Amino acid sequence: MRLDAALEERFGKGARPGGAVAVTTQTAEQSLDLDADLMITDLCPADVLLQRFGRLHRHQRARPDGFAAATAVVLAPDTGALAALIAVDGVVRRGLNGLGTVYPDLLAVEATRRALAAGGALDLPAMNRPLVEASTHPEALAALAVELGGAWPALDRRLRGGEAAQRTLARLNALDWRGPLPDAFQEADAEIRTRLGADDRLALFDPPVRGPFGVAIGGVTVPGWLAAGRVPADAVPERIAAATDGLTFRFGALDLRYDRLGLRPAEAG
Numbered sequence: 051m052r053l054d055a056a057l058e059e060r061f062g063k064g065a066r067p068g069g070a071v072a073v074t075t076q077t078a079e080q081s082l083d084l085d086a087d088l089m090i091t092d093l094c095p096a097d098v099l100l101q102r103f104g105r106l107h108r109h110q111r112a113r114p115d116g117f118a119a120a121t122a123v124v125l126a127p128d129t130g131a132l133a134a135l136i137a138v139d140g141v142v143r144r145g146l147n148g149l150g151t152v153y154p155d156l157l158a159v160e161a162t163r164r165a166l167a168a169g170g171a172l173d174l175p176a177m178n179r180p181l182v183e184a185s186t187h188p189e190a191l192a193a194l195a196v197e198l199g200g201a202w203p204a205l206d207r208r209l210r211g212g213e214a215a216q217r218t219l220a221r222l223n224a225l226d227w228r229g230p231l232p233d234a235f236q237e238a239d240a241e242i243r244t245r246l247g248a249d250d251r252l253a254l255f256d257p258p259v260r261g262p263f264g265v266a267i268g269g270v271t272v273p274g275w276l277a278a279g280r281v282p283a284d285a286v287p288e289r290i291a292a293a294t295d296g297l298t299f300r301f302g303a304l305d306l307r308y309d310r311l312g313l314r315p316a317e318a319g
Contacts, residue, residue, distance in 0.1 A: 249274030
């Protein structure tokens with residue numbers, strides 16, 4: 051909340067004049083009333099990219115010389131670099147900047163890159179729908195996979211198969227409130243999560259400790275992908291060491307650091 055408030059104060063509608071640079075994660079791409087003169091962003095699927103573009107020239111105000119037109123610079127790997135992340139069976143390896151993890155559908159990423167590389171100015175929001183459909187519609191992505199060849203069709207089959215499996219899993223475990231509850235449920239191969247963050251762990255500090263932004267904090271959320279198999283449900287923070295630039299602590303089998311760059315394994319530096 052403090053980061054959000056600081057960003058909106060410096061880049062919001064009533065921001066004071068003068069130069070400033072904000073380096074953010076994708077969490078700043080929506081829900082914040084930010085107004086940037088220039089945006090530099092990594093490549094991502096078009097629907098997400100449009101959210102980021104929404105932080106550019108958001109309000110009517112005087113612009114510095116050279117920034118009268120809304121401009122975004124998209125840093126994009128080429129097709130070969132994206133293809134190198136895909137194994138023969140369609141499994142995607144983790145790449146830089148969220149490719150393969152936050153954005154596992156590299157077909158959507160490549161389709162977005164192609165749409166941007168076609169050139170010309172973007173007229174938004176008039177062009178939102180064709181941009182999103184060209185980079186997310188299953189038929190468009192299937193055609194692109196065939197055109198690219200190699201491991202791309204295997205990636206498309208794996209992605210669409212996974213989506214179909216998730217839909218089937220949801221149907222099998224749905225409850226019809228109009229009738230009696232069943233005596234037994236269909237067994238699932240995966241845990242059914244009813245909300246985001248259900249597999250996270252909360253590290254509670256008792257008493258609160260000084261956080262990296264100058265205020266006392268009572269705890270931090272350790273995401274499920276980091277806690278999986280290493281943090282039991284009853285774990286409590288240990289070996290808490292607070293400093294002016296952040297804090298470190300032991301949580302289950304994890305040694306963690308929390309500072310201005312966020313929460314991460316302590317060995318990551």
